[in-house]
Amino acid sequence: MLGQMQDKPLLISSLLEHAERFHPNVEIVTRTAEGPIHRCNWRELGQRSRRLALALQKKGVRQGSMVATLATNTYRHLELYFAVMGIGAVLHTINPRLSPAHLEYIVNHAEDEMLFFDLAFAPSVEKLQSRLPTVKRFYALGDQESVEAVAPAIRDFAGYETLFADTPADPSFTWPQFDERLASTLCYTSGTTGNPKGVLYSHRSTVLHNQVISLSDSLGSSADATILLVVPLFHVNAWGLPYAAAMTGAKLVLPGPHLDGESIYALLRDERVTLAAGVPTIWQMLFQYVDANGLKPREELCLKDAVVGGSAAPRMMIERFDRDFGTFLLHAWGMTEMSPLGVVCRLLPKHAGLSAEQRYDIQMKQGRAVYGVQLKIVGEEGQRLPHDGKASGRLMVSGPWIVARYFKGDGGLLDSEGFFDTGDIATIDADGYVMLVDRSKDVIKSGGEWISSIDLENAAVGCPGIAMAAVIALPHPKWQERPLLICVKKPGAEVDKATVLAYLDGKIAKWWTPDDVVFVESLPLTATGKLYKLGLRQAFKDYPLPG
Numbered sequence: 001m002l003g004q005m006q007d008k009p010l011l012i013s014s015l016l017e018h019a020e021r022f023h024p025n026v027e028i029v030t031r032t033a034e035g036p037i038h039r040c041n042w043r044e045l046g047q048r049s050r051r052l053a054l055a056l057q058k059k060g061v062r063q064g065s066m067v068a069t070l071a072t073n074t075y076r077h078l079e080l081y082f083a084v085m086g087i088g089a090v091l092h093t094i095n096p097r098l099s100p101a102h103l104e105y106i107v108n109h110a111e112d113e114m115l116f117f118d119l120a121f122a123p124s125v126e127k128l129q130s131r132l133p134t135v136k137r138f139y140a141l142g143d144q145e146s147v148e149a150v151a152p153a154i155r156d157f158a159g160y161e162t163l164f165a166d167t168p169a170d171p172s173f174t175w176p177q178f179d180e181r182l183a184s185t186l187c188y189t190s191g192t193t194g195n196p197k198g199v200l201y202s203h204r205s206t207v208l209h210n211q212v213i214s215l216s217d218s219l220g221s222s223a224d225a226t227i228l229l230v231v232p233l234f235h236v237n238a239w240g241l242p243y244a245a246a247m248t249g250a251k252l253v254l255p256g257p258h259l260d261g262e263s264i265y266a267l268l269r270d271e272r273v274t275l276a277a278g279v280p281t282i283w284q285m286l287f288q289y290v291d292a293n294g295l296k297p298r299e300e301l302c303l304k305d306a307v308v309g310g311s312a313a314p315r316m317m318i319e320r321f322d323r324d325f326g327t328f329l330l331h332a333w334g335m336t337e338m339s340p341l342g343v344v345c346r347l348l349p350k351h352a353g354l355s356a357e358q359r360y361d362i363q364m365k366q367g368r369a370v371y372g373v374q375l376k377i378v379g380e381e382g383q384r385l386p387h388d389g390k391a392s393g394r395l396m397v398s399g400p401w402i403v404a405r406y407f408k409g410d411g412g413l414l415d416s417e418g419f420f421d422t423g424d425i426a427t428i429d430a431d432g433y434v435m436l437v438d439r440s441k442d443v444i445k446s447g448g449e450w451i452s453s454i455d456l457e458n459a460a461v462g463c464p465g466i467a468m469a470a471v472i473a474l475p476h477p478k479w480q481e482r483p484l485l486i487c488v489k490k491p492g493a494e495v496d497k498a499t500v501l502a503y504l505d506g507k508i509a510k511w512w513t514p515d516d517v518v519f520v521e522s523l524p525l526t527a528t529g530k531l532y533k534l535g536l537r538q539a540f541k542d543y544p545l546p547g
C-alpha cells in the first residue's frame with residue numbers, strides 16, 4: 001500500500017522561496033572584485049533571481065539547457081545558481097583555475113550554450129571563444145560601467161546587468177514545478193589524471209544533501225549563523241552551503257576573488273562570521289597574516305566552527321584554531337562525486353571531559369558518516385574489512401547524493417552492492433570515525449607496507465619553520481618505494497634537513513622517516529587548492545635518493 005501524503009517535488013527553487021518569505025532581511029554580503037562591499041538580502045536576491053530567470057527564458061534557455069559560469073563567489077553568481085536551476089536548466093560551474101585545454105574540453109563536452117564569466121577572466125574567454133562552438137552567448141559579470149570600460153573583444157557578448165535592464169520584473173512569475181530528478185548542476189572533477197569527468201546532480205540529490213548538511217550534528221546552518229563561503233561556488237556547490245543558508249535563513253558572506261589572509265580576516269571580523277568553510281591552504285594563509293600582524297583572533301572574532309575539507313587538516317591547524325581563535329575545526333571529507341559530504345567530525349557525548357590533546361586526536365579523523373551515506377572499506381579482493389580502526393582498505397560509498405555514472409559516461413561505476421570506489425584508502429573505527437590514510441595513488445608502498453603521505457605531511461608542517469610540506473613516493477631498488485619530503489620554509493626561517501628529521505623523530509614510525517628532505521620556494525597546487533602531487537612526481541621523477 002502506498003502512503004497517502006502529498007507528492008511535492010524537492011526543488012532547489014523552494015529553498016530560495018523559503019528564504020525570501022521567512023528571512024527576507026537577512027543579508028548576503030559580497031566583497032566585489034572592485035573592492036567595495038555589496039549588500040543585498042534574501043528578498044532582493046529572490047527578486048533578482050526571478051527576473052534573471054525570465055531574462056534567460058527570453059534568450060531561449062529551456063529545461064536541460066546548459067549554462068556555464070566561470071566565476072568567483074559573488075551575489076551575481078548566486079543569482080545564477082537559483083535562476084538557472086529554478087527554471088530546470090543546468091548550471092555548469094567551471095573552475096577558472098583549470099588549464100585552457102581543460103576549460104575548452106569541458107565546455108565542449110558539456111555543450112554549454114551560455115557562458116557567464118567574471119570580468120577578470122575576460123582575457124581567457126577572449127582566447128578560447130573561437131574553440132567553443134556550442135556557446136551562443138557570453139556575459140560578463142560586473143557593473144555595466146566596468147564591463148564597458150574593459151569592453152572585451154568577444155563575439156555575441158553582453159554585460160550581465162543588461163539582462164535586467166531588458167527584462168522588467170513580472171510579479172506573476174512563479175517557479176515552474178517539474179520532476180525532482182531533473183538535472184540541476186554539472187561539476188567536473190579536478191582531473192589530475194586524464195580528462196575531467198562530469199558529475200550531474202539533480203534537484204532531489206541537492207535538496208536531500210542540503211537537509212543533512214544543515215543539521216547541527218553535521219556542518220550546521222541556522223537562522224543565527226553567518227556563513228563565510230571561502231570554498232568556491234564552482235567547487236562542488238560550495239559544499240552545499242549556499243542551499244543550506246537559504247533553507248535556514250543564514251547570513252551569507254562571499255569573498256569574491258579576495259582570498260588573501262587580510263581580506264578573509266576582515267570579513268570574519270567585520271561581518272561577525274560564525275561558520276566558515278575552506279581548504280587547508282586558505283587557513284594557512286590566514287594564520288600567516290595573523291602572525292605577521294600580531295593579531296588576537298580570539299578577542300576580535302566570533303568564529304565558532306571552521307569547516308576544513310578537500311585535504312587533510314593538519315594537527316597544528318586544529319590546535320591553532322582551538323587555542324588562538326576559540327574555533328572548533330570541523331573536519332569533513334567528501335568529493336565531487338558525493339555532492340560532496342560523506343563524513344563530518346563532530347565529537348560524541350562520551351568525549352566530554354577529554355583533554356585538548358585527546359580531542360585533537362579525534363579531530364584529526366575525517367569523521368563519521370552523515371545520515372544517508374553508507375560506507376565500507378574493502379581489501380584487494382573486494383572483501384569487506386573490519387571497522388576496528390586498524391584495517392585499512394579502499395573506501396567505498398553509496399547514497400542518494402552519490403554519483404551513479406559520469407556525465408555521458410557508460411556506467412559500470414558501482415560494485416555489485418551499488419558502492420562507488422572513492423579512490424581513497426581509510427580505516428574506520430568502532431565508533432564509525434573514518435581516518436583517511438591516503439589517496440590510493442599517493443600512498444607510499446615501502447617493503448610491502450604502506451606509508452601515509454598525509455600523516456607524514458601533517459607531522460612535517462608541525463615543525464617550526466616549515467610553512468608547507470608534501471610527500472611523494474620515489475622508486476627504490478630494495479623497498480619498491482620510499483618517501484621524499486618536499487618543504488617550503490616560513491619567511492626568514494632557519495631550518496634544514498637535520499632539523500626536520502630530528503623533529504619527526506619519535507612522532508612517526510622509524511621506517512617512515514623520509515629518505516631525503518628538499519626545500520623549494522613554493523609547492524604546486526591543483527585548481528582546487530590541493531597539493532598537485534602528480535606535478536611533484538613528474539618534477540622529482542629523476543631525483544636521486546641518498547644511498
Ligand code: AMP
Nearest residue numbers: 309310311312332333334335336366436
Ligand atoms: P574533490 O572531488 O576535488 O573535492 O576531491 C575529493 C578528494 O579530496 C577526496 O577523494 C580525498 O582524496 C580528498 N579529501 C577531501 N576531503 C579530505 C579530508 N578531509 N582529508 C583528506 N583528504 C580529503
